[in-house]
Amino acid sequence: MPICTDCKEPYPKERAVLNYTTCLTCGEAQAKRVVHTTVPLHKSNYMVVTDRNELKGINNKGGFFR
Numbered sequence: 810m811p812i813c814t815d816c817k818e819p820y821p822k823e824r825a826v827l828n829y830t831t832c833l834t835c836g837e838a839q840a841k842r843v844v845h846t847t848v849p850l851h852k853s854n855y856m857v858v859t860d861r862n863e864l865k866g867i868n869n870k871g872g873f874f875r
Contacts, residue, residue: 815839 810819813832820832829836845859848867858864 811822811825811830812818813820813835814830815835815838816832818832820829824831824833824836831839845857846864847855847857848864849855850867856867858867
Protein backbone atom coordinates (compact mmCIF):
# COMPACT_ATOMS: atom_id res chain seq x y z
CA MET A 810 0.00 0.00 0.00
CA PRO A 811 1.37 3.45 -0.91
CA ILE A 812 1.61 6.14 1.76
CA CYS A 813 -0.03 9.58 1.41
CA THR A 814 2.50 12.41 1.25
CA ASP A 815 0.28 14.69 3.36
CA CYS A 816 -1.26 12.61 6.15
CA LYS A 817 1.16 9.62 6.02
CA GLU A 818 -1.76 7.16 5.87
CA PRO A 819 -1.96 4.32 3.34
CA TYR A 820 -4.20 4.82 0.31
CA PRO A 821 -5.43 2.44 -2.43
CA LYS A 822 -2.79 1.29 -4.92
CA GLU A 823 -5.16 2.15 -7.79
CA ARG A 824 -4.55 5.85 -7.03
CA ALA A 825 -0.81 5.28 -7.12
CA VAL A 826 -1.13 3.62 -10.55
CA LEU A 827 -2.75 6.87 -11.75
CA ASN A 828 0.28 8.80 -10.35
CA TYR A 829 -1.57 10.30 -7.38
CA THR A 830 0.62 10.72 -4.28
CA THR A 831 -2.18 11.56 -1.84
CA CYS A 832 -5.22 9.82 -0.43
CA LEU A 833 -8.65 10.90 -1.63
CA THR A 834 -9.30 13.13 1.39
CA CYS A 835 -6.00 15.02 1.11
CA GLY A 836 -6.31 15.23 -2.69
CA GLU A 837 -9.75 16.83 -2.36
CA ALA A 838 -8.40 19.34 0.17
CA GLN A 839 -5.57 20.26 -2.24
CA ALA A 840 -8.02 20.70 -5.12
CA LYS A 841 -10.18 23.07 -3.05
CA ARG A 842 -7.17 25.33 -2.41
CA VAL A 843 -6.76 26.07 -6.14
CA VAL A 844 -7.60 29.72 -6.71
CA HIS A 845 -7.46 30.06 -10.49
CA THR A 846 -9.36 28.89 -13.52
CA THR A 847 -8.89 29.01 -17.28
CA VAL A 848 -11.65 30.54 -19.40
CA PRO A 849 -12.03 30.85 -23.19
CA LEU A 850 -12.43 34.33 -24.60
CA HIS A 851 -14.95 34.92 -27.40
CA LYS A 852 -13.28 34.15 -30.77
CA SER A 853 -9.85 34.33 -29.14
CA ASN A 854 -7.52 32.45 -26.85
CA TYR A 855 -7.74 31.19 -23.27
CA MET A 856 -7.08 33.37 -20.22
CA VAL A 857 -6.09 32.42 -16.67
CA VAL A 858 -8.32 34.20 -14.15
CA THR A 859 -7.33 34.54 -10.49
CA ASP A 860 -9.74 37.30 -9.45
CA ARG A 861 -13.46 36.50 -9.42
CA ASN A 862 -14.33 40.08 -10.44
CA GLU A 863 -12.36 39.66 -13.69
CA LEU A 864 -14.62 36.74 -14.54
CA LYS A 865 -17.75 38.91 -14.61
CA GLY A 866 -18.57 39.96 -18.13
CA ILE A 867 -16.10 37.69 -19.91
CA ASN A 868 -17.57 36.43 -23.19
CA ASN A 869 -20.34 39.02 -22.86
CA LYS A 870 -21.15 39.86 -26.47
CA GLY A 871 -23.48 42.66 -25.43
CA GLY A 872 -20.72 45.05 -24.41
CA PHE A 873 -19.43 46.40 -21.13
CA PHE A 874 -20.62 44.65 -17.98
CA ARG A 875 -21.10 46.54 -14.69
